[in-house]
Amino acid sequence: MYAVNTRFRFRTAVSDSFRQAIEQVVRDQLARAPGFRCFYAVAVSDRELVTFHVWDNQAAAQQGLHLVGDWISEHLEPELKTAIERCSGEIVICLAEAWNDQRSAS
Numbered sequence: 001m002y003a004v005n006t007r008f009r010f011r012t013a014v015s016d017s018f019r020q021a022i023e024q025v026v027r028d029q030l031a032r033a034p035g036f037r038c039f040y041a042v043a044v045s046d047r048e049l050v051t052f053h054v055w056d057n058q059a060a061a062q063q064g065l066h067l068v069g070d071w072i073s074e075h076l077e078p079e080l081k082t083a084i085e086r087c088s089g090e091i092v093i094c095l096a097e098a099w100n101d102q103r104s105a106s
Contacts, residue, residue, distance in 0.1 A: 001037065002058045006051045007085040008076060013046040029067045035060025061088060
């Protein structure tokens with residue numbers, strides 16, 4: 001399993017409609033991509049979101065990010081106060097019940 005963590009710091013407060021637009025893109029594009037497992041968005045503050053998504057592997061994560069790259073460039077980047085911060089890597093510890101069930105079934 002492979003995780004991607006991204007921090008978005010916005011110039012102004014993130015509105016509910018903007019969060020809904022992000023959710024729609026995740027549903028329509030990321031969630032349908034091969035290897036997608038889950039997506040979380042955390043409101044660190046009214047101007048900062050941290051997203052965390054899990055994929056089967058690094059290749060799937062890269063393909064998923066490619067799918068939404070144009071949307072991010074067009075809709076998110078113009079609203080950002082600072083550059084996007086992203087880190088990613090193999091998941092080495094997971095205590096989520098669903099993931100533990102999946103691993104034991106393999």
